[in-house]
Amino acid sequence: MPTRPIRTRFAPSPTGLLHVGGARTALFNWLYARKHAGTFVLRVEDTDHSRNTEEAKQIIIDGLHWLGLEWDEGPQKGGSYGPYYQSERHSIYEEYLKRLEKGGHLYEEKGAIRFRSPREKVIVEDLICGKIEFDLTNPGTHPDMTLRRPDGSWIFHFVNVVDDIEMQISHVIRGEDHLSNTPKHLELYKALGTEPPLFAHTPLILNRDGSKMSKRDLGANLGTYPQEGYVPEAVRNYLSLLGWSPKDNREILDTAEVIQLFELHNINRRSAAFDVDKCFWMNGQYLLHMDLARYTELALPFLEKAGITWESWEMLERVLSIVKPKIKSLPDLPDWVRCFFSDDFPYDEAAVAKNLSHPDAKNRLEALAEALLLLNPWEATPIEARLKETASRLGVKAGELVHPARVAVSGRSVGAGLYEMFEILGREKTIKRLLAGTH
Numbered sequence: 001m002p003t004r005p006i007r008t009r010f011a012p013s014p015t016g017l018l019h020v021g022g023a024r025t026a027l028f029n030w031l032y033a034r035k036h037a038g039t040f041v042l043r044v045e046d047t048d049h050s051r052n053t054e055e056a057k058q059i060i061i062d063g064l065h066w067l068g069l070e071w072d073e074g075p076q077k078g079g080s081y082g083p084y085y086q087s088e089r090h091s092i093y094e095e096y097l098k099r100l101e102k103g104g105h106l107y108e109e110k111g112a113i114r115f116r117s118p119r120e121k122v123i124v125e126d127l128i129c130g131k132i133e134f135d136l137t138n139p140g141t142h143p144d145m146t147l148r149r150p151d152g153s154w155i156f157h158f159v160n161v162v163d164d165i166e167m168q169i170s171h172v173i174r175g176e177d178h179l180s181n182t183p184k185h186l187e188l189y190k191a192l193g194t195e196p197p198l199f200a201h202t203p204l205i206l207n208r209d210g211s212k213m214s215k216r217d218l219g220a221n222l223g224t225y226p227q228e229g230y231v232p233e234a235v236r237n238y239l240s241l242l243g244w245s246p247k248d249n250r251e252i253l254d255t256a257e258v259i260q261l262f263e264l265h266n267i268n269r270r271s272a273a274f275d276v277d278k279c280f281w282m283n284g285q286y287l288l289h290m291d292l293a294r295y296t297e298l299a300l301p302f303l304e305k306a307g308i309t310w311e312s313w314e315m316l317e318r319v320l321s322i323v324k325p326k327i328k329s330l331p332d333l334p335d336w337v338r339c340f341f342s343d344d345f346p347y348d349e350a351a352v353a354k355n356l357s358h359p360d361a362k363n364r365l366e367a368l369a370e371a372l373l374l375l376n377p378w379e380a381t382p383i384e385a386r387l388k389e390t391a392s393r394l395g396v397k398a399g400e401l402v403h404p405a406r407v408a409v410s411g412r413s414v415g416a417g418l419y420e421m422f423e424i425l426g427r428e429k430t431i432k433r434l435l436a437g438t439h
């Protein structure tokens, strides 16, 4: 077979959300195109007018942009094989219908246009599922397919095949739920006298309990990921491992590496389970190891939404650098950092009750404040030494000073390293809050 240029496509129907399974299909198509220096096409299958809203289309576009799966041809980009919305390709479908009609493949029935099946056994050679024979000889179980409804609207099978031909798609990578459609599609390719693309049907994504993932299941809707604090590079990594693996048990793989290692024949035939905890963990790993500039960029919308403002970028980066190793999720960020940017932060009642209610708490914090008054330089290491000296002078464990001090300066019992917090807050604020801490 002569090798064709690699052209893959993601062909979503706008349903109102980008399902994580769809996102994974898009990712696999994108990975394959990138690996082979091919072209990744976005084609919107919007023939169902009742669902075909601007908003539903935008959700797909936004989701793919967010995930970083830029397409080479498609909406917003254009390309030589457009338009890339099926709703705008009516005349192309008419032409193909004529071709089929000329070949004697069509008949009309109650206003619908139907394709006369050649009634054969059709072999699908799938790059993932292997060779599968479908017996289409029995019209009872495999009725002739409709291509066009009496109202003039097109049926998925026909326009899907026409577009894959017209857009010169070399590889159709899609969910296994379409495997049973493929023999019908092959009938159409044959009737049109066209070499079909290669097919790769990916296993479905299930919930952890093995049930089918519906749009309401946790993690199913990609649109909620940004506000939940997921970062696209981590989600790309996680989704790439849903059904595919590099065969060496590694899990943290950046996108460049996945592109390099990705092979369709390494896609597992078994369904993959979507594990929200694992996705969350992986996201945390990415947050932990990412550089501060990227972390800051991702943090900004969460801080802005919480009304947090900062005087200087340098201060912002210093604060983020000390919370970054501790925090697992970006939505937690505002609560962790508010105390650095404002004196008006809430005191956690339970933390106050636990750490500041001791009869000696006030004296201890005063002693610490006094010990820090003339400390020079004002840096984490000498601050730590001074706190420990003070604790031993008072005859208490360091923790008996650390915990109340933390609540006094931040209102919370968990947070960044205490000494770094003091350093960044500065002497004046630290001492003021230590002295006010028992209110």
Ligand code: GLU
Pocket: 010, 011, 012, 013, 045, 160, 172, 173, 174, 175, 178
């Ligand atoms: N519009 C179809 C779907 O969203 C596309 C199937 C395909 O990729 O061929 O399921």
